[in-house]
Amino acid sequence: MFDLTPATRQLSELVAGTRDDQLANPTPCTEWTVADLLAHVHQFASVFTTNAAKQPPNPPHHLVDDWRAAIPRQLDQLAAAWADEAAWQGRTSAGGIEMAAADNALVAVEELTVHGWDLAVATGQPFGVGDVEVAHVERFIATFDQNPEPGTGPFGPVGPAPASADGWQLALSRLGRNPLWNTDSA
Structure with a gap:
């Protein structure tokens, strides 16, 4: 067992810091805007909450009107x-x-950690990831990266990583992200 509260709390803070004028911003998830990413966060938070109870999921499939309250509430329930x-x-x-x-x-x-980073960089908010969360993401990669092709990770092609990349940046790269992504590079 490990505590999901630090990751859910940080993501809730990022949701609270997201402004309405940022909802159309691009994200590191190339097909999604910030609004799309927020809808996905709400959806997966609902699914993982019901998974913990071994119940069938019934997640929202769009960004709900009260997303600033609904998403943090769902993240608290998940933890x-x-x-x-x-x-x-x-x-x-x-x-x-x-x-x-x-x-x-x-x-x-x-999902909590990587999409927290996605939201942070898409909205210009600070993001910090602890060694514990990096270790969990690395364990996720080791567990689910079954792709035998070089240069691929669990979600497809590995993204670029700077020569001086730390563990978090390498994990992002393995997950197909560009750890140096920003809204200017979108």
Whole structure:
């Protein structure tokens, strides 16, 4: 077991710091605007909350009107759900793939952390990632990177990484992100 609260709390703070005039901004997720990314965050937070309870998901599929309140509330519920030891037992699924519940929590922390970074850079907010979260994301990559082709990661082609990349930047690169992305490079 590990605590998802630091990642959910940071993402909630990023949601709170997102302005209405930023909703159309591009993000490192090339097909998504900030509004699309926020809708995805709400959706996966709902799914991972119900996964912890081994219940069928019923996530929102669009950005809800009260997103500033709804997303942080759902993120709090996600952290609370995974604080229950029973959440870590048995099997559940993510993206239609059945897996051990503990692996599902690993997917959740990767989604929280990477999409937190996506939101931060798309909205010009500060983002800090701790060694614990980096280790969880690296474990996610090691667990789910089954692609045998060189230069690919669990989600496709590896992104560029600076020569002086730290562990977080290397993880972002392995996940197909450009760790130096900013709205000017979009």
